[in-house]
Amino acid sequence: VKIAAVIPAAGVGSRMQLDFPKQYLVIQDQTILEHTVHKLLALPCITTVVIAISKEDDYFSDITFTDNRVCACFGGASRAESVFNALKHLRDDKPDWVLVHDAARPLVLPEDIATLVTQCLEKDEGGILASKVKDTIKQGDTKIEKTVPREQLWSALTPQMFKFDELLAALELGLKEAPHTITDEASAMERLNLPVQLVSGRSDNIKITSPEDYDLACYLLNKQKE
Numbered sequence: 001v002k003i004a005a006v007i008p009a010a011g012v013g014s015r016m017q018l019d020f021p022k023q024y025l026v027i028q029d030q031t032i033l034e035h036t037v038h039k040l041l042a043l044p045c046i047t048t049v050v051i052a053i054s055k056e057d058d059y060f061s062d063i064t065f066t067d068n069r070v071c072a073c074f075g076g077a078s079r080a081e082s083v084f085n086a087l088k089h090l091r092d093d094k095p096d097w098v099l100v101h102d103a104a105r106p107l108v109l110p111e112d113i114a115t116l117v118t119q120c121l122e123k124d125e126g127g128i129l130a131s132k133v134k135d136t137i138k139q140g141d142t143k144i145e146k147t148v149p150r151e152q153l154w155s156a157l158t159p160q161m162f163k164f165d166e167l168l169a170a171l172e173l174g175l176k177e178a179p180h181t182i183t184d185e186a187s188a189m190e191r192l193n194l195p196v197q198l199v200s201g202r203s204d205n206i207k208i209t210s211p212e213d214y215d216l217a218c219y220l221l222n223k224q225k226e
């Protein structure tokens with residue numbers, strides 16, 4: 001089986017209050033994007049890693065990946081569009097499966113990626129890494145309307161792994177019919193009632209979104225290197 005990876009990295013990261021995209025912040029001696037890409041390259045079963053970058057990106061050209069499995073394409077106006085463009089980029093040398101992983105999640109462990117890949121191939125069904133919600137969840141605007149039972153709640157992480165043809169078709173339709181609801185790959189599959197497995201992954205596979213996430217990521221990446 002041929003498995004490709006897509007890394008959407010075309011966001012501007014406005015919540016980080018930086019004047020450059022957050023994936024170019026440096027931790028130890030590498031950008032967040034490089035840490036992320038190397039986590040995927042650690043899996044020999046991945047044949048290609050496509051990074052979707054913004055047309056306005058002035059930083060990507062400063063990075064060199066020596067592994068010839070890495071290539072880049074242009075992203076789009078939303079995460080879903082960026083992933084869709086990357087899938088179209090892969091169409092000529094079509095993989096059987098694709099793993100989509102946020103550039104902003106450098107903490108994922110190759111072991112967790114491998115678990116997801118094994119589960120999806122074994123069950124012949126797409127799936128995502130996810131972690132069970134630990135907090136008590138409240139719904140409301142400025143006051144609590146209700147407490148949402150958390151027994152069945154999961155936080156969706158990445159990677160998310162699907163059959164290439166199915167994801168391409170689901171994203172195309174989702175982007176046409178309900179673009180704002182497609183905040184991850186699974187949501188495009190769900191609206192077509194396609195099954196998606198929940199594969200338990202480490203909750204410290206955080207998405208670096210705000211400045212405090214960056215501090216946490218520095219600490220955790222240092223610990224991984226020990």
Ligand code: C5P
Nearest residue numbers: 008009010011076077078079082103104
């Ligand atoms: O903005 P958010 O943190 O949800 O972005 C998740 C991932 O999607 C990031 O890696 C970001 O670079 C990527 N993204 C993208 N194209 C966009 C917006 C976000 O590739 N237009």
